[in-house]
Amino acid sequence: MKLEICNYSGYKIYPGHGKRVVKIDGKVHIYLNSKCQRSADMRRNPRRVTWTVLYRRKHKKGAAEQEIKKRTRRTVKFQRAITGATWNDILAKRNQQPEFRKAQRQDAINAAKLAKKAKTQQKKAAQTGGVKTGKPVKKPEKIQKNIPKAGPKKGTQR
């Protein structure tokens, strides 16, 4: 025999006990006894009726529930490689010394300055060669001034 659970009180209903009622909307309610049935008919909310299981669950009565809550989960940090950088690469970058990084920054700045000089020299040569074209020559000069400034910044910030 299947052990039912009372819809109202939450108690187990053994064979030979209980009453099954089908409501007008088709829902089936199983009551342990007339106490449960009458309480339900009176529209008493089982969550407010002290002796029912629903009330005890809602108000967290009973030691069993507290024990289950004590088990907490801890997330474990997992270090792994990403496509584009192997684990060793990541470690190397992380373990770089500050002096090493400063030297890298300086190299990048020097390289950018050289590049800027080279570009301005080139443009000067182009200007003297093509003065007849006029306005369009000025525009590329302005754009090129901005690029070398942005260069060293990109390399350092990490």
Place this chain on the structure above:
Amino acid sequence: MNNFVRLLPTTIDFIVHRSFSITAPLYDLQKVSRVHVVDNSKLALDGNVYKRMPRIIHCYKRNNNLTRTRLTAGLGDKVLLAIKGQMKKAIIVGCKQRVRKPNVPQFDSNNVVLIDDDGNPVGTRILAPIPAFFRTRGDLAKIAAIATAFV
């Protein structure tokens, strides 16, 4: 009963018990009992909305030795209904009266399914849950076949 209590003299002290003993109400289905049809047939849908609720006008009981005028019908019994001015046979699928048998549920409304004279249900679906013993009884198998839910 309430009217009578109001008429009782309230000043007389020796009247201690003002209440009357009342037996539990019986919800048997008998002649003139109002009933709810749970078919999806047209007659059922119209009949439930008609000015008068469908009523039982006769109960066909298998045992014909009953001589009392109060002939009652229960779950699985065939009855004759008056729906929308017509007479139609039906089978009781839900009873408010509590049946003291195992696994037989009690319903909050008296439900009924229309059948024709051969015993075939008129509708194609039954909208309410039906007691499970309809599956095992041979004469109710046709009703069980169109049922959607069992209790």
